[in-house]
Amino acid sequence: MEGQSVEELLAKAERDEAEKLQRITVHKELELEFDLGNLLASDRNPPTGLRHAGPTQEAELRALARDNTQLLINQLWQLPTDRVEEALVARLPEPTTRLPREKPVPRPRPLTRWQQFARLKGIRPKKKTNLVWDEGTGQWRRRWGYQRARDDTKEWLIEVPGNADPMEDQFAKRIQAKKERVAKNELNRLRNLARAHKMQLPSAAGMHPTGHQSKEELGRAMLVAKVSTASVGRFQERLPKEKAPRGSGKKRKFQPLFGDFAAEKKSQLEMLRIMNSKKPQLDVTRATNKQMREEDQEEAAKRRKMSQKGKRKGGRQGPGGKRKGGPPSQGGKRKGGLGGKMNSGRPGLSGKRKGGQHQGGKRRK
Amino acid sequence: MDALYRVVKPKTKRAKRFLEKREPKLSENIKNAMLIKGGNASSTVTQVLRDVYALKKPYGVLYKKKNITRPFEDQASLEFFSKKSDCSLFMFGFHNKKRPNNLVIGRMYDYHVLDMIEVGIEKFVSLKDIKNSKCPEGTKPMLIFAGDDFDVTEDYRRLKSLLIDFFRGPTVSNVHLAGLEYVLHFTALNGKIYFRSYKLLLKKSGCRTPLIELEEMGPSLDLVLRRTHLASDDLYKLSLKMPKALKPKKKNVSHDTFGTTYGRIHMQKQDLSKLQTRKMKGLKKRPAERKAGASLVAQWLRVRLPMQGNRVCAPVREDPACRGAAGPISEMSTT
Numbered sequence: 244m245e246g247q248s249v250e251e252l253l254a255k256a257e258r259d260e261a262e263k264l265q266r267i268t269v270h271k272e273l274e275l276e277f278d279l280g281n282l283l284a285s286d287r288n289p290p291t292g293l294r295h296a297g298p299t300q301e302a303e304l305r306a307l308a309r310d311n312t313q314l315l316i317n318q319l320w321q322l323p324t325d326r327v328e329e330a331l332v333a334r335l336p337e338p339t340t341r342l343p344r345e346k347p348v349p350r351p352r353p354l355t356r357w358q359q360f361a362r363l364k365g366i367r368p369k370k371k372t373n374l375v376w377d378e379g380t381g382q383w384r385r386r387w388g389y390q391r392a393r394d395d396t397k398e399w400l401i402e403v404p405g406n407a408d409p410m411e412d413q414f415a416k417r418i419q420a421k422k423e424r425v426a427k428n429e430l431n432r433l434r435n436l437a438r439a440h441k442m443q444l445p446s447a448a449g450m451h452p453t454g455h456q457s458k459e460e461l462g463r464a465m466l467v468a469k470v471s472t473a474s475v476g477r478f479q480e481r482l483p484k485e486k487a488p489r490g491s492g493k494k495r496k497f498q499p500l501f502g503d504f505a506a507e508k509k510s511q512l513e514m515l516r517i518m519n520s521k522k523p524q525l526d527v528t529r530a531t532n533k534q535m536r537e538e539d540q541e542e543a544a545k546r547r548k549m550s551q552k553g554k555r556k557g558g559r560q561g562p563g564g565k566r567k568g569g570p571p572s573q574g575g576k577r578k579g580g581l582g583g584k585m586n587s588g589r590p591g592l593s594g595k596r597k598g599g600q601h602q603g604g605k606r607r608k
Numbered sequence: 609m610d611a612l613y614r615v616v617k618p619k620t621k622r623a624k625r626f627l628e629k630r631e632p633k634l635s636e637n638i639k640n641a642m643l644i645k646g647g648n649a650s651s652t653v654t655q656v657l658r659d660v661y662a663l664k665k666p667y668g669v670l671y672k673k674k675n676i677t678r679p680f681e682d683q684a685s686l687e688f689f690s691k692k693s694d695c696s697l698f699m700f701g702f703h704n705k706k707r708p709n710n711l712v713i714g715r716m717y718d719y720h721v722l723d724m725i726e727v728g729i730e731k732f733v734s735l736k737d738i739k740n741s742k743c744p745e746g747t748k749p750m751l752i753f754a755g756d757d758f759d760v761t762e763d764y765r766r767l768k769s770l771l772i773d774f775f776r777g778p779t780v781s782n783v784h785l786a787g788l789e790y791v792l793h794f795t796a797l798n799g800k801i802y803f804r805s806y807k808l809l810l811k812k813s814g815c816r817t818p819l820i821e822l823e824e825m826g827p828s829l830d831l832v833l834r835r836t837h838l839a840s841d842d843l844y845k846l847s848l849k850m851p852k853a854l855k856p857k858k859k860n861v862s863h864d865t866f867g868t869t870y871g872r873i874h875m876q877k878q879d880l881s882k883l884q885t886r887k888m889k890g891l892k893k894r895p896a897e898r899k900a901g902a903s904l905v906a907q908w909l910r911v912r913l914p915m916q917g918n919r920v921c922a923p924v925r926e927d928p929a930c931r932g933a934a935g936p937i938s939e940m941s942t943t
Contacts, residue, residue: 282751286755317817320816344849349851
């Protein structure tokens with residue numbers, strides 16, 4: 244009798260457990276995908292129930308949300324927990340969804356000159372105290388900065404050293420020395436910064452050996468070194484099994500043979516049209532360059548004639564300055580009359596000048 | 609222009625801390641969101657922005673004035689705002705006849721627009737329209753995406769990623785289980801996206817995991833997808849790039865500068881006597897020895913004893929008085 248009741252009790256307990264579990268279990272066709280690090284769940288099941296429910300969507304949406312939330316909570320409750328100050332805290336795993344960063348990955352900064360030197364010599368930073376005892380004032384003062392302990396420039400008495408000029412102002416000399424040190428420090432800081440920014444260019448990598456270069460960088464550096472001879476690498480010997488470097492010339496891009504038929508047809512028809520037209524097509528840049536060159540030659544011829552006659556006006560310098568691209572400092576040095584002449588030149592037309600013209604301009608001076 | 613900013617040396621510690629907070633880091637700060645009103649913003653749109661600001665506090669900035677820009681045409685002013693307030697997420701709301709109640713949700717990479725998705729608001733129920741208690745601000749929400757549409761098209765996938773980014777809040781390693789208070793549920797159905805937020809009620813169930821009941825709490829929106837401006841694939845890939853330091857490390861593998869990979873194997877201690885070297889018949893254990901388990905010395909003696917009378921060099925002996933002796937000091941012969 245007792246045995247039976249015990250069995251009955253056990254069976255009843257099991258049934259109760261199953262019932263309770265039923266309340267929190269949700270049946271889904273496709274399992275949800277969980278990203279517990281982000282407290283995220285994705286349900287891939289197509290929402291068929293919702294599609295049928297027309298106006299009563301809210302209740303359906305809520306039921307769907309309840310089911311999905313129940314599943315997510317079930318997952319969260321299975322995580323390992325700690326007890327922190329009477330609160331049950333679950334340890335979340337790392338988030339698995341990859342989301343884009345907001346800023347690019349920080350590039351490693353190159354070492355400053357001092358850091359390189361220290362690394363080479365094996366110098367480690369020594370831990371120093373913040374405050375130093377200052378004898379003069381009888382106080383603890385900071386090591387550097389405002390009201391520092393041993394301030395060179397604040398002494399009230401300086402002995403004139405034996406080999407110095409007695410009329411020299413030693414106080415001013417000290418202040419000057421401090422200013423120079425500060426300026427030098429600032430210059431070095433800016434130089435380090437400039438080097439840091441230059442280092443960001445990947446193409447320049449490998450030209451400054453650091454010892455931590457990759458295979459590609461070393462290869463590139465080797466190729467550049469090979470070509471940096473007087474004969475541009477023509478007579479450089481190669482190692483017995485070394486292959487000739489391919490693809491180091493200028494890259495030209497050609498259209499594929501069987502590419503865009505429409506584009507090819509269009510370009511061919513355009514070419515035919517240009518050839519057939521009676522009017523010559525004008526390439527504006529080349530035309531203006533030609534025009535400018537002719538005008539320069541005329542002026543050069545005129546100037547030679549004028550200089551032969553012995554007349555020399557300041558205005559001669561004008562076109563030469565403009566040809567150089569009008570650097571502002573040179574423009575400033577010109578006399579006032581040239582400003583007008585420069586403006587009357589070719590505003591807004593750049594055009595490439597041949598080197599010969601430059602020479603011509605210089606020779607004229 | 610960036611170089612110019614960096615050359616400016618901060619003169620106070622506070623300025624230095626400010627600049628350090630904004631520079632790129634290995635593990636980043638929590639993304640801030642800026643909520644901006646456009647030239648013509650209807651009351652719906654304004655209320656939506658205010659509600660989203662309430663959800664995103666304290667990681668959000670609500671701009672009070674109207675800004676007359678068009679995000680899809682010119683992104684310069686958005687980028688300027690993002691640089692000034694250091695926000696990488698934004699929501700821009702405006703209204704016109706062609707696009708009523710428009711909302712542009714977007715994110716930035718390196719202060720340039722990465723993705724922008726324009727959605728129209730069809731139905732909106734605000735926080736203040738639903739009269740019940742709300743959860744404290746700054747709680748981390750749970751996010752649930754339902755519907756197979758979210759994986760079908762690229763637009764929807766990016767939208768899902770954008771919504772996760774926008775609403776997820778700070779990344780934490782521990783979470784107080786009783787403090788999980790609200791859940792944001794996105795359903796994609798028939799080309800619309802239903803955004804609902806519910807407050808969580810944990811009821812007793814028989815076992816450890818509680819039974820969930822939901823109560824509608826917060827803003828509920830019905831959204832329609834309009835235009836999109838998505839980043840190109842390589843820019844998106846670049847933005848997803850994780851720094852090497854954060855990648856899960858592989859132990860016992862190293863690389864050298866020539867590109868060779870070295871691995872390290874850890875072996876257990878080997879019993880060298882059982883090591884199989886070249887077969888030397890003389891050293892083979894006789895059956896008797898194997899049975900008796902003869903030691904190495906006994907085997908050596910067995911081999912050497914027949915060579916009686918031969919001169920055998922003793923092993924080098926250590927003599928404390930000896931200094932720098934080249935060879936063995938004495939010779940012994942076995943008897």
